[in-house]
Structure formats: C-alpha cells, structure tokens
Amino acid sequence: MRSTDTKSARRAWYRRPQRGLMAAAAAALLALPVAGTLLPATAAQAADDTQAVQKGGTLDIILNPEPPILILGLNQQAPTQLVGGKIYEGLLRYDHDLNPLPGLAKGWEISEDGLTYTFHLRENATWHDGEPFTADDVVFTAKTFTPETNPRWRLIFSHVDTVEAPDDHTVVFNLKEPFPAFIIGLGVTNMPIMPAHIYEGTDYNDNEMNDTPIGTGPFKFVKWEKGSYVHLTAYDDYWQDGRPYLDDIYFRIIPDAASRALAMETGDADISQFGNIEPFDVPRLSKLPNLELTTKGYEMFAPMAWIEMNTRKPPLNDRRFRQAILYALDRGFIRDNIFFGLGRVATGPINSVTTQYTPDVQKYPHDPEKAKALLDDMGLEPGSDGVRANVEFLVMPYGEVWTRLAEYIKQAMGKVGVQVTLRSTDSAGWAQQLSNWDYQMTNDYVYQYGHPALGVARTYISDNIRKGVLFSNTMGYSNEKVDELFAKAAVENDDAKRAQMYAEVQKILAKDVPVAWLLEMEFPTLLNKRVHNAVTTAIGTSDNFADVWVEPKQ
Amino acid sequence: MSREFWKAFARNRGAIIGLIILAGVVFLALFADLLYPTSPWDMVTRPFAPPLSAGTLMGSDTLGRDIASGIAHGARVSLLIGLTSTAAALLIGVTLGALAGFYGGRVDDAIMRFTELFQTIPNFVLAVMLVAIFTPSITSVTASIAIVSWPPLARLARGEFLSLRSREFVQAAITTGQSTPSIILREILPNSMSPIIVAASLTVATAILLESALSFLGLGDPNMMSWGYMIGASRTVMRQAWWMSFFPGVAILITVLAINLVGEGLNDALNPKLARKGKG
Numbered sequence: 001m002r003s004t005d006t007k008s009a010r011r012a013w014y015r016r017p018q019r020g021l022m023a024a025a026a027a028a029l030l031a032l033p034v035a036g037t038l039l040p041a042t043a044a045q046a047a048d049d050t051q052a053v054q055k056g057g058t059l060d061i062i063l064n065p066e067p068p069i070l071i072l073g074l075n076q077q078a079p080t081q082l083v084g085g086k087i088y089e090g091l092l093r094y095d096h097d098l099n100p101l102p103g104l105a106k107g108w109e110i111s112e113d114g115l116t117y118t119f120h121l122r123e124n125a126t127w128h129d130g131e132p133f134t135a136d137d138v139v140f141t142a143k144t145f146t147p148e149t150n151p152r153w154r155l156i157f158s159h160v161d162t163v164e165a166p167d168d169h170t171v172v173f174n175l176k177e178p179f180p181a182f183i184i185g186l187g188v189t190n191m192p193i194m195p196a197h198i199y200e201g202t203d204y205n206d207n208e209m210n211d212t213p214i215g216t217g218p219f220k221f222v223k224w225e226k227g228s229y230v231h232l233t234a235y236d237d238y239w240q241d242g243r244p245y246l247d248d249i250y251f252r253i254i255p256d257a258a259s260r261a262l263a264m265e266t267g268d269a270d271i272s273q274f275g276n277i278e279p280f281d282v283p284r285l286s287k288l289p290n291l292e293l294t295t296k297g298y299e300m301f302a303p304m305a306w307i308e309m310n311t312r313k314p315p316l317n318d319r320r321f322r323q324a325i326l327y328a329l330d331r332g333f334i335r336d337n338i339f340f341g342l343g344r345v346a347t348g349p350i351n352s353v354t355t356q357y358t359p360d361v362q363k364y365p366h367d368p369e370k371a372k373a374l375l376d377d378m379g380l381e382p383g384s385d386g387v388r389a390n391v392e393f394l395v396m397p398y399g400e401v402w403t404r405l406a407e408y409i410k411q412a413m414g415k416v417g418v419q420v421t422l423r424s425t426d427s428a429g430w431a432q433q434l435s436n437w438d439y440q441m442t443n444d445y446v447y448q449y450g451h452p453a454l455g456v457a458r459t460y461i462s463d464n465i466r467k468g469v470l471f472s473n474t475m476g477y478s479n480e481k482v483d484e485l486f487a488k489a490a491v492e493n494d495d496a497k498r499a500q501m502y503a504e505v506q507k508i509l510a511k512d513v514p515v516a517w518l519l520e521m522e523f524p525t526l527l528n529k530r531v532h533n534a535v536t537t538a539i540g541t542s543d544n545f546a547d548v549w550v551e552p553k554q
Numbered sequence: 555m556s557r558e559f560w561k562a563f564a565r566n567r568g569a570i571i572g573l574i575i576l577a578g579v580v581f582l583a584l585f586a587d588l589l590y591p592t593s594p595w596d597m598v599t600r601p602f603a604p605p606l607s608a609g610t611l612m613g614s615d616t617l618g619r620d621i622a623s624g625i626a627h628g629a630r631v632s633l634l635i636g637l638t639s640t641a642a643a644l645l646i647g648v649t650l651g652a653l654a655g656f657y658g659g660r661v662d663d664a665i666m667r668f669t670e671l672f673q674t675i676p677n678f679v680l681a682v683m684l685v686a687i688f689t690p691s692i693t694s695v696t697a698s699i700a701i702v703s704w705p706p707l708a709r710l711a712r713g714e715f716l717s718l719r720s721r722e723f724v725q726a727a728i729t730t731g732q733s734t735p736s737i738i739l740r741e742i743l744p745n746s747m748s749p750i751i752v753a754a755s756l757t758v759a760t761a762i763l764l765e766s767a768l769s770f771l772g773l774g775d776p777n778m779m780s781w782g783y784m785i786g787a788s789r790t791v792m793r794q795a796w797w798m799s800f801f802p803g804v805a806i807l808i809t810v811l812a813i814n815l816v817g818e819g820l821n822d823a824l825n826p827k828l829a830r831k832g833k834g
Binding site: 278280281283284337338395400403404406407408410411414421422423424425426 | 597690
C-alpha cells in the first residue's frame, strides 16, 4: 500500500507543467545582472542571505491533511492557513518576538490611552479580480464577517466599540477599554481581510465564490485538484514591486507519513511543517545534506503540552499531590526520548516565546524524594505493596508520542508510590470524556496565540469552566485571585503594571499547579536548502511567501 | 496407549524440537518474575541501547526499558491469552458442535447457521471491533479472541459427533437406556477428542498471533507488556533501532512455530490413520 501511495504521489509530480522549471533556468541565466535591482533596501529579512536573490521557480510544499476549504476567513485550521496565508493577507504581520510588522496596513498609531487604533492601508493593493482594496473591506471583515466566522476574533472584537473608515485608506478601531492584546490579534491567522464586494450581504458559507478564493496576497489561486495538489501562481499586480519572487507554488497533498518523509528526502517536496514529519523521523531527516531543520515560526501558535488533572477528584484536588507529580517527572527525559529533542521544558503557564512570560516562579526539577515528602505530608503513606494512591490516566489518542508519554508517566509516578492505571480510548471518546469532566488525568496541548489574554487565561479562569467545551477550564480549577489578575491584566494599558500582574498570576499558578506543564512544544519545519526566506515571521510557513526565493532544483 | 502415543509423537522430529522450544517459553513465562524481578515497564537503563550493552541482553527500547525483560514477561501474556481464549473457544465450540451433531435436524440447522454467521465476518476485523467497543483490557482481548476462534472448532466437533452418532457403540448405549448427557459426555466425546485436541493446539497458535496483532495496533491491555505491543511501539524507529522490534518478532515466530510443530506431532500421534506415510 505504501509503495503505491508513493507511486501515485510521484506520478502527480510528473504531471506538473514544466513552465516553472523553464522559468527557473531562465532566471538562473539572468540572475547575475538582475540581482542588484531585485534586492531593495526594504528586504530586511533577506539580510542573512549572502547569495543573490533568484527570481522565478516553483516551490513544492507538503499539505496534510487536505483542507476542507481554502477561504481562510471561513476556516482557521492549520492546512487552510498554510494555503490561505499566501492568498489572503492580514493588517499586520509579526516577527519572531511577536512585534507587529506592516502587512496590508503600512503604518499604524495607538493612542496614549490605548483606546484608539488607527491603521493606514496600502493604497496600491488590489484584489485578485482587479477590484481595488479599500478601508471598506477592512471594516466589513472586522465588524461583520469575522465575528460571525471566527470565535477567536469574536473574543477580541468584544473589546471593540466602533470601527470606522474616515477615508478610503484609513481605518480606526475605537475600543471600549484598553486591550493591549489587540495589536497581536490582527494577523492573517486571526483576521484575514476578505473582499467586501464578494461577500457583503451573502450567505458566507454558501457563497458561489467559495471555490475560487480572491485575496490581496502575492499568490493567486489557479487550481485545486482534490486529493492531489493545490496550485497557486504569482499575482502580477501585487502591491509590493518585484514580489513575489516565485512563479508558482504547488501544495502537495500526501496523506501517508512515510511518503511525506520520502518526498522530503528525495527533494520532491521542499517544505514540511507542523506534524507532517513524525518526530522519530526528524533527527534522521534533519541530518540529510539537502535538508535543514528549524523550529522557529510557531511563536504565534506556541503550543504548550501538559498533564491535565481533574481538580474536583481526590487526591488530585490537593495542590501537594499535583506538585508531587511535577517533581516525580523527569521532563528533560520526556523531551529527549519521547519528543526526540523537540521542545523546551516548561516552567509555568505561559510559553516563553510569547509575550508576558516570566521565569521567576517556583521550579520543579526532577526530585522523586521531594515528591515522596509531599505525599507523606498529605498523609498518603505507602501500603504494604508500596502504593500510596491510585489514579487513572486517560491516554490521549493522538499517536505514538502521547502513548509513550503516558507509559512514562505511569512508570515515573509508580516510583514515588502513585499507581497509575492507563485507559485507552479513541479521539471522539477522549474529547467527550475530557470535556464532560469524566476523567482523572490525561494529556493535552493548547495553542497560546501570542498573548496570555488570547490563549492562556481561558485555561485557568473560573468563567471558562464550561461542561462539554474542549480546551476550556476542564480541570475545574478556580482561584479568585487568578480570575481577578487575568481580568485586570487584559485591560491594563500600562506596560509595567501589566507585566507585574502577569508575573504575579504566573507565580500563583506555578505554585498551585492546576495542570502539570511538561513542554513548550516545538514543531519541526524541514526545508530544502534551495529554499530561502521561508521562515521569517511568527507564523512561519503560513505566511505569505512574497520574499521566498529558490535556487533551481538539482 | 501412553507409550504408543509418545513413540508416535517422537517419530516426528519437528514435534520434539517444538516441544523443547515450547517448554522453554513456558519456563520463561513461569519464572519471568525471578529472571527479571522489576516490572518490564520500568526504565532501567538508557534508551536506545543496542543489544549486549548498558547491562542488557537484547538492548533497550525508546524509553530505556529492557527488551529481554519484556520478552520474558510478554511470554506470560501471550501464553495466558493463548490458552485461556482457546479454552473458552473450546467450551463454546465443542458444546455447540456436539449439540448440533448429536441432535441433527433443526437444532443442527439453527446452530450451524449461527456458526456461519460468525464465519462470514473476517476473524481479525471482528476481534478489532469487539476490543474497540469494550475498551482494551486483558479480559476483553481474551474474550474477543475466544469469540472469533470457536466456529471452526464447532464445525469440527459437529462432524465428529455426526459420524460417531450412528456407530454401533453409540446405538448400544442408546438401547441400554443411557441418558443423553451421559452418551454425549462419556461415549462420543472421548472418542472425538483426538482431532479436537489437534485443532485446539493450532487455535492456541492463532490466538497468540491475534493477540500480537491487536497489541501491535495499540488495542492490547495498556497495562500488560506483550510482544505485539513491543513491535508496535518500536516499528517507527525500525531504521534506527532494529533490535526493538526484531527480538519480540522472533519470539512470536518461534513460539507460534513451536506450537504448530507440536500440533503436527499430536496429529501424527493421535490420528495414526491420517499420519502421512513415508515419514522418517
């Protein structure tokens, strides 16, 4: 089966039109004389590349799983973002430290009181159907379209009072209260700007243009051969002169993990991201001479993996027990041997690559003796069989890595006298049992979206204890002080005060251990060395690729 | 009888080899706790240690668990599941087959249609489905293997009963007024045992394979170390660490082979008429 998969994937390769290769060859000939004019001063991101930019060529990106739709405004799943991020654009982009960069907004001002955000838009941007891009599109997208289609934007937009367009190329957001996380929420992954002339007044999900996405991005949609590939081509009237460098992008849909690894190995595919390549294959592939590995470009998603504990059930309702779990685990071992080195040992609730992180909290090094002391302190003495307590662990059915992790946790906790019984289930059963609080312990990982107000608070605030909702406060953790600090910090306009509040809440949480943080997860992005400038921002390969260029295929 | 049996059995050299291997596996299963006193799940050494290093015989797996310890403890699970599920399958299969064969007619029709119902569904698919529904545990795995294994035994028992039922000694028992249960249990069953024992020995082998396949797919008891699980858990790193899946694979291979060889020997010994001629 595997070999036929590979074969059909290969066959798809050969069907590709040859235009790209020809153009690449032509570009190679022209490269020397043209290079100078193609390197404008604005291409700061290209600074690390000492080689001259080569225009033209084709890029092959692995796409898995196949997205349900390419209209990014209607679907924010990772595969949709990967393709849609090249077709659509947001107001802002973000560097690896989550500082805003110009996108469709070439400049912006934030008022002193943090209540008014003014954005100056690109004057020469156009939609792929030729219509001009104006402030009306932004107002429509922010006020009408996205609140209906994206719950994350709904949360952000609940802080906004009015959105106005004083002229065709200016948009003003007036907030009800200061909400500093607002500036982090304007990227293409949260609010891609949608064409008002196509969607205004229609049923968005049933729009006849949903098969042919129209955006302002550097690449326009050509063809989607279901089950095989998505083809985008350079948009000639893109607002930035001389961009994009590439002629074409092909997104290769390869459902089989072994075939994906093979495609990267042979050079049939140039880029893989997120979970495309299984963790165990990463060390091997990253050593190949034609590939390089980066774990940057996921700062906006910043996944955090933890052990979730139902704090309603004894002994998990005791903070000392939860602390003992962290002491009992060797999280460095988990990273090195279960995640094959991908990730950083977490110190607390906020991923260190996002904003407002503080390392100044109670730490939990691997210390089984301390774990035993805490359990003794609770009165959980070992019985004749050495068992102090029994807990049940629901294995997260997301593949090999999580099964191994559950086995490790069982053994490590057994060493301090906590007997763990593993229970397996399928993914629907897991989601149901977790969201209905019918579990004792399990694993989970959650995206943080760049700012604690957007992706961290939701896990710990009591308002978000909602039965039946996944990724809410399913542990049932409730601490008034934490609620108050998260609520106040979200609307605090003073940087220092806000940082101090977030630092305090991190200290409290690190002491309370509502979940046992394991790793700030890293995803592997594998790149063929012929690809340049692919990962330059906080959303990595989901960004627009206007600056990406390639050397001809070997 | 017993001496003749052994003579016939010993004439098949393969069967003797099989018996020796099987005895080894049983020994391993019985003394696993003495050989490897710690749990096979314990991470006793560094991960990815090749065989004969880091204090291990067969190396360690991705988490530093001793493969040899897993093999020893896995032998216990494999044999336990193989034997209990076969016993259960025998109970169901022989009971139903005996009733069908003895009574014939409508009872036979009803029972055989029921048996065919099970036979039309592929074994493994049904087992996977049952385990998935009843959540993986040693009981559900054993039960589902028993449920998919009994139909061939039922058909075999039926055939035996059908042919023995019309034989003189059975007719005699009937005329002397013996009760039906007594005829079934005391007269026919002992005389139909030989082929059933041979079939059962092969069922044990199939059961071990089924259990391995289920654990390979992650449908084994998550708290029991089993050979199939060991292969399933390390198949992803086969290119980096061959030993993690190689040794449990060999363990399954030789155990199943040994049981098959013993089964063949039993066949030679118990069904002398069917024994192949011209064998050394």
